[in-house]
Amino acid sequence: MQEIHTPVLVKELRVLLNLKSGDNAVDATLDGGGHARMMLEFIKPNGKVLGIDQDKNMVEKMAGEKNITAVLGNFKDIDEIIKKRGFKKIRAILFDLGMSRWHIEGSGRGFSFGRPEEPILMQMDARSQKNAALILNTCPESELVRIFKEFGEVRAPWELAKKIILARKAKRIYSVGDLLSALGIKNKKSLAKIFQALRIAVNNELEALTEALPKAFGALDVGGRLAVISYHSLEDRIVKNFFSTRGKILTKKPQTASQEEITKNSSSRSAKLRVLEKI
Ligand SMILES: C[S@@+](CC[C@H](N)C(=O)[O-])C[C@H]1O[C@@H](n2cnc3c(N)ncnc32)[C@H](O)[C@@H]1O
Numbered sequence: 001m002q003e004i005h006t007p008v009l010v011k012e013l014r015v016l017l018n019l020k021s022g023d024n025a026v027d028a029t030l031d032g033g034g035h036a037r038m039m040l041e042f043i044k045p046n047g048k049v050l051g052i053d054q055d056k057n058m059v060e061k062m063a064g065e066k067n068i069t070a071v072l073g074n075f076k077d078i079d080e081i082i083k084k085r086g087f088k089k090i091r092a093i094l095f096d097l098g099m100s101r102w103h104i105e106g107s108g109r110g111f112s113f114g115r116p117e118e119p120i121l122m123q124m125d126a127r128s129q130k131n132a133a134l135i136l137n138t139c140p141e142s143e144l145v146r147i148f149k150e151f152g153e154v155r156a157p158w159e160l161a162k163k164i165i166l167a168r169k170a171k172r173i174y175s176v177g178d179l180l181s182a183l184g185i186k187n188k189k190s191l192a193k194i195f196q197a198l199r200i201a202v203n204n205e206l207e208a209l210t211e212a213l214p215k216a217f218g219a220l221d222v223g224g225r226l227a228v229i230s231y232h233s234l235e236d237r238i239v240k241n242f243f244s245t246r247g248k249i250l251t252k253k254p255q256t257a258s259q260e261e262i263t264k265n266s267s268s269r270s271a272k273l274r275v276l277e278k279i
Contacts, residue, residue: 152197
């Protein structure tokens with residue numbers, strides 16, 4: 001697997017996760033294990049990381065890494081996954097809700113509007129029956145409007161839905177290029193919102209996050225820390241609301257990437273880290 005993901009906000013997490021030798025930690029979004037390996041530096045030699053990812057490519061890649069147990073699963077089931085593995089004394093749980101570089105550049109699943117030749121699937125879990133082509137070709141107009149409005153906050157969602165309905169009457173929307181031709185939109189900001197909306201819908205991202213946060217908080221030891229990195233306001237709102245209901249908030253203002261990090265890794269630009277301590 002090429003296109004290794006560069007972990008974001010590592011410097012900030014090193015301080016805020018407050019991990020010590022012998023602690024255990026969970027990386028709920030394992031990917032290439034960048035954050036998980038950083039956690040290991042602090043908890044070695046006896047501490048362990050439980051890593052969860054819904055994409056089997058990530059889990060297979062991490063198999064056999066010392067002191068990291070990679071589990072295929074959705075973080076919405078984090079409590080069951082932790083219980084099944086008998087994982088205890090959890091001092092930190094991290095969610096990094098960004099897009100994996102591999103998903104965009106290596107998966108061939110149509111996550112990017114810059115790759116018109118790819119099939120428009122957008123599943124992070126390739127086993128999932130739901131995909132973007134299915135949504136685009138079968139959802140009623142009202143559902144398309146809802147997706148673009150709620151998950152993309154686009155200005156005229158009904159116009160997009162109309163264009164899609166018209167295009168799919170003539171020809172099935174199969175690839176990223178088919179969608180781009182149907183929409184006739186070139187503006188990158190608008191396209192980013194449209195692609196974000198479809199991705200959120202395909203992967204049930206907001207439901208999974210809403211379900212996972214209380215379960216993760218429940219699994220932490222007292223004094224343990226829950227850290228979430230979000231990348232857009234829809235996610236951040238869920239995290240902020242949840243954090244306001246319990247524990248001690250350690251990030252009054254969310255932490256963001258330094259200019260130096262943004263220059264080196266542009267995907268850190270919109271990252272916002274919030275950390276909550278269980279008291
Ligand atoms: C931005 S990457 C995480 C980066 C990683 N922590 C690192 O060290 O750089 C996000 C990963 O989370 C996974 N993911 C997204 N939603 C998930 C969910 N609901 N359950 C499990 N894994 C998920 C994706 O498959 C992807 O590999």
